[in-house]
Amino acid sequence: MILDLITYGAFFLVTALSYGIICLGLNVQWGQTGLFNVGVAGFVAIGAYTSALLTTPDVVERFGGFDLPIWIGWISAAFVSGLAAAFIGVITLRLRADYLAITTFGIAITIQLVVLNAITITGGPFGIGFIPRPFSGLQEHPLLFNLANLSLVCGITGGVYYALERLIHGPWGRVLRAIREDEAAAASLGKNAKVFRLQAFVLGSAVMGFAGAIQAHFIGFIAPENYLSAITFQVWAMLIIGGSGNNRGALLGAILVWALWSITGAALGLIVPAEYQARAAALQIVFIGIGLAAILVVRPRGLLGEVTKVSRVLIDR
């Protein structure tokens, strides 16, 4: 019993932390730079499908299955998601801010169409199965398997967190925040706002694609319905509730919202009769939507808001 609980706890945390990494990516875009990306689902999907295509064993009815090592899949996932972001970013970041929102919304829909209809590449509605899982040798021991994966995901989350913290608290992050607060002032100091925005957008999307690949490999199976706009919305709720602009807030929000989501989901599953399950799931989204809007009005900082500091030197003094 207690072992089952630990197994479930580890499984829960792996999923929550993979969302946490997506949140960290979104935090670079929104929290630091003020870029509104409505296509989170799309970039996560690009990462998941890229890695799945590269690492699954060769199959007859579908293009690819290149049987490459997992780590190559993960790095390529980040690279391809970043590339897609660069394409979108170059076109829209020079225009008004809402256009990025509209275009990323569009790319998420387009990617959904492609994964659903390009059956020879993506498996269509049936998705891609048999994605190699890390530590697959341990699969007979669910406890060990989940704990091994948890330590791997913890390590990766820690690594991404540390790297982003270093970037954000370094000169690069200061320029991003300067542009976000006052573009004209930043430009007068010779900072090219467009280039920095593009960098932040590409980096954030690459992190999202990377997280998408991790998720895909942990579950071992992906399908288009995993990448609907609901996931974009969940990730946004996580970041806003946790506190945008704060990487610890992003991780806290991810764990908290995922816990709420899982608990309410399980509770509704127990209480609500089977024929009303779809309705109950819709109600879950209603509550998150109201919660997100309420946080924006009442406490825009979220739980752990951004720590305003101009420079490490000034604080230390």
Place this chain on the structure above:
Amino acid sequence: MNLQFLADGVVMGALIGLGAVGVTLSYSILRFANFAHGEFIAWGTYMTLVLTTAISTLFGGHTGTIGPLSFGWPLLVAGVAAAALTGGLAVALDRLLFSKLRSKGNAIVMVMASFGASMALRSLLEFIFTSRPAYFTRDIQMAVPAGLGIRLTPDQFFLIFLTMIIVVVMDRFLSLSATGRAMRAVSENPILARVAGVDVERVIRATWIIAGILATASGVMLGVTVQIRPFMGFDLLLPLFAAAILGGIGSMSGAMLGGLIVGVAEAVAVQIVGADYRAAVAFLILIAVLLVKPSGLFGVRE
């Protein structure tokens, strides 16, 4: 060559255009891209459906149909009432949410709030009506020839006619009425308009009401010609934005023309590559406009 697809594209384009006019008005006057506009479309349609059913039941189901059309007067009455209610919904959403964020002056937070509101409103519809499609009528209409080998159903004739009336009324309203002129003034320069004595709050309310009315018109058209689903507005959102940006933000005739172009382009794409990738057409048009002429066909600013 069979030009039938053009007719379907024009009908689709007309209803995209009506929605896009609402988007472009709220975008230029309230200064943010409202992702909840699709939900006004879906809510307007479902309210029309509920009211139509209520009226028909009240009259014992003997309301009949108007001439060759597939629906009777209850749909028209219900549509007008639902349009007013949707306008009210938009105003209420503004009171509860957008007005509180507007004072903070960050447009992109309002976009995000509209995104959250759209998710909540859509899922609420799904909760109430489930995701199973609904129909105003299940009758199948015979199409009649309209020249050039094109056949239109009486419903389609009526809807194209209705769109033209709405466009003319809207155009007269914006250019002649005091409210219309105030709306254009706020869209040009809100600070100057306020200084000149324009009641900006009133203009904002009027904008939301018009957006709600046009959204309902466009949704009911979609409901009559295709079907009613909780996701109907969400699926229209990308075509609406593409049409509004193609036409140039703030331009009503631009949005209408943009809607027709997107609608016809979708119909052409269905002929060439099939229906699977239909929804990507709006995205390609959007990218093309942003690359070539971000201010759109009739845009003024930027």
